[in-house]
Amino acid sequence: MGETEKRIETHRIRCLSKLKMFLLAITCAYVSKTLSGSYMNSMLTQIERQFNIPTSLVGFINGSFEIGNLLLIIFVSYFGTKLHRPIMIGVGCVVMGLGCFLQSLPHFLMDRYEYESTVSVSGNLSSNSFLCMENGTQSFKPTEDPSECVKEVKSLMWVYVLVGNIIRGIGETPIMPLGISYIEDFAKSENSPLYIGFIETGAIIGPLIGLSLASFCANVYVDTGSVNTDDLTITPIDTRWVGAWWFGFLVCAGVNVLTAIPFFVLPKTLPKEGLEDIAETIKNDKEEKQSKVRKKSVGITKDFLPFMxxxxxxxxxxxxxxxxxxxxxxFVNMISFMPKYLEQHYGKSASDAIFLIGIYNLPPICIGYIVGGLIMKKFKITVIQAAHIGCWLSLIEYLLYFLCFLMICDNSSVAGITTSYEGVQQDLHVGNGILADCNMDCNCPTKIWDPVCGNDGLSYMSACLAGCETSSGTGINMVFQNCSCIQTPGNSSAVLGLCDKGQDCSMMLQYFLILSVVSSFIYSLSAIPGYMVLLRCIKPEEKSLGVGLHAFCTRVLAGIPAPIYFGALVDSTCLHWGTLKCGESGACRIYDSTNFRYIYLGLPAVLRGSSYIPAFLILIILRKYRLPEENASSETMLEAKFTGKENEGKETDQNSKVLNDDELKTKL
Incomplete structure (x- = not known):
């Protein structure tokens, strides 16, 4: 008898360790999928510049992930519980790896990246043909040569990124609904919030790694190794700079494939965590299998419509x-375009913007998820209490959010676009003259963006438009002298790049980031209680389908359209578009910071504000509405008492015990 009890105890430990093993594996899967997602979001501006496409199209590429996801989400959520969930999750991770690899392919199929410039990287840098030359002939004007225009069809390579993102979305489909339902099915109800908190923490660690990787890649030139970076006339802070976006996708592909391995050795089902008699559970598994065989003739989809x-x-x-x-x-809008907002409004490079987001935003969110899960477990928070916690904490964070409107920076001072050549602010909506008396006879191109910063603190679209006549140095160290448009005493000069926005703007950025730390922590505290309301407001047998339907709705109505319409609104604030060889518009080079701020901060404020109307309705309904989870909990308590009585006389009351176990298994 002692050996039997020892064997049962060993079996229990092994099964419980398998649940912990699954928890670790699904957390790693969350890390890998959010690593890929955060990296993709961080590289949007790099992709936009690489392929010279508008922000609205980049938004569509970003939303294509949700398109791939929604293709299967409902069916995976419903049928997945009837199949081998760990193996389905493992297959999904492999498919995500394939999608990431496909996204990196354009780099290996395209020619080297060529940015618009008045100074050719491969040309003679000591030549003065790009400076102010009266009655001269400029060789860098847009060409209308058909052969040159055909070469620009390479920009259609963005389709690879689009298709790869769709495939990545398909692969991600089973991870969330099947992983959460697996934990909910086999973990104790009081442990479930903590476990989900750990999983959500993995969903924060992934972006932290992804943003670090993106920051590194954005700081490395896209064609490093195949071009001499000393000859470049742009730096990472320039809006024409493109980082090595392709390298990170290869890393993400490898991580996703490695993450899939543990799922192929995990079992289809586990005993409910905390059950005392493993032998009874094994018998219940057999009964459940027999029940499934009996129901097979009825059809697997019979209860789909009733559940819906x-x-x-x-x-x-x-x-x-x-x-x-x-x-x-x-939040899709804010997260997708936050790097661009920090670049345009606060004058940071893409690499710095991505790094700051990772350092300031993700750690407090990670801590908030863990603390939220611990609070739910420690104080045994009810569903109604969780709803109040989630609602009021979110509302507090929402009110703090409005302080962001006070942390502003002015537009970059660019002569002929945002200011006059005398340094006076201009009306941005009136057709401004790119040319002025000081450069009228210089025969300068008026569309090519190759900015220089004059020693008067004013930026100019090019050295030619600044009226510069001579230059010295090569590459990024070039200095331009005798600039007729720069009105300073003594020798007027300019250097490559836009002028810095100043110390005041840097301070505003610090305030913005500190506020984002506080807001991120408060909002993440409310996330776990809010998610538990979703899980506990539906019946146990409907849980997987309910989670999948929730994900489906958020993708169709938010994940797909939000980046597209938000990108189109951002495009409407563009002040100057890049120019391709054929004279067509490319990616935007400079935005109206004021209007960009109103759109970036104002639209999410309106959307979030309207969400509190249904939130307050839920609080009212929960006063009278009895949740399925509450019914299940009360019945489980009665069954526990009944089971205790059975244990006193197992042999005389076997039939009653089998019936009780069958009911308990059905609920689980």
């Missing part, structure tokens, strides 16, 4: 979906 009807008639669940759609619209 039950979910659609659940007021708390439907209101929660409405809240999620509004909130996701706001």
């Amino acid at each position: 009807k039950s979910l659609l008639c659940n007021p708390v669940y439907m209101l929660f979906i409405l809240i999620s759609v509004l909130q996701f619209n706001a």
Whole structure:
């Protein structure tokens, strides 16, 4: 008898360790999928410049991930629970790796990146043909040569990135709904919030690594190793700079494939965590399999429509979906375009912007998720209490968010665009003259963006438009002298690049980042309680489908359209577009910072504000609405007492015990 008890105890430990093994594996899967997602979001500006496409198209490429995801999300969420969930998750990780590899392919199929410049990287840098030359002939004007225009078809290579992102979305589909439902099915109800908190922490560690990788890649020139970087006339802070975006996708591909390995050795089912008798559980598994065989003839989809009807008639669940759609619209926009906002508004390089986001935003979110899960476990928070915690904490963070409107910087002073050549601010919506008396006879191109910073603190679109006549040095160290448009005493000169925005703007950036730390922590504290409301407001047998339907709605109504319409709104604030060889518009080079700020901060504020109407309705409904989870909890307590009585007389009451176990297994 002692050996039997020892064997059962060993079996229990092994099964519990498998649950912990699954928890570790699914956390790693969250790390790998969010690593890829955060890297993709961080590289949007690099992709935009590499392929010379507008922000709205970049938004569509970013939203294509959700397109791939929604193709399978409902079916995976429903049918996945009837199949081998760990193996499905493992296959999904491999598919994500394939998608990441496909996204990196354009770099190996395209020619080297050529940025618009009045100074050719491969040309004679000592030549003065790009300076102010009265009655001269400029050789860098856009060409209309058909052969040159055909070469620019290479920009269609962005389709590879689009398709790869769709495939990555397909691969990510089973991870969230099947992983969460697996934990919910086999973990104790009081441990579930903590486990989900750990998983969500993995969803923060992934972006932290992804942003670090993106910051590194954005600081490395896209064609490093095949070009002499000493000859470059741009730096990472320049809006024409393109980092080595392709390298990070190769790293993400390898990580995703490695993450898939543990799932192929995990079992399809596990005993419920905390059950006392493993032998009973094994018998229940056999009974469940027999029950499945009996039901097979009825059809696997018989309960799909009843489940859908039950979910659609659940007021708390439907209101929660409405809240999620509004909130996701706001956060998808903010997260996707935050690097661009820090670049354009505060004058940071893409590498610095990505690094700052990772350092300031992700650690407080990670801590908030863990603390939120611990609070739920420690104080045994009920669903109604969780709803109040999530709602009011989110509202506090929302009110703090409005302080961001005070942390502003002025537009970059660019002569002929944002200011006059005398340094006076201009109306940005009136057609401004690129040419002035000081450069009228210089025969300068008026579309090519190759900015220089004069020693008067004013930026100019090119050295030629600054009226510079001579130059010295090579590459990024070039200095231009005798600039007729730069009105300073003594010798007027200019250097490559836009002028710095100044110390005041740097201070505003620090305030913005500190506020984002506080806001991120408060909002993440409310995330776990809010998510538990979603999980506990639906019946246990509908949980996987409910999570999948929630994800489907947020992707269709937020994940896909939000980057597209937000990108189009951002495009509307562009002040100067880049120019391709054929004279067509490329990627935007400079934005109206004021209007950009109103769109970037204002639109999410409106969306989030409207989400609190259904949130307050949920609080009202929960006063009278009895949740399925509460019913299940009360019944489970009664069953526990009943099971205790059975243990006193197992042999005389075997039939009753089998019935009780069958009911318990059904609920689990």
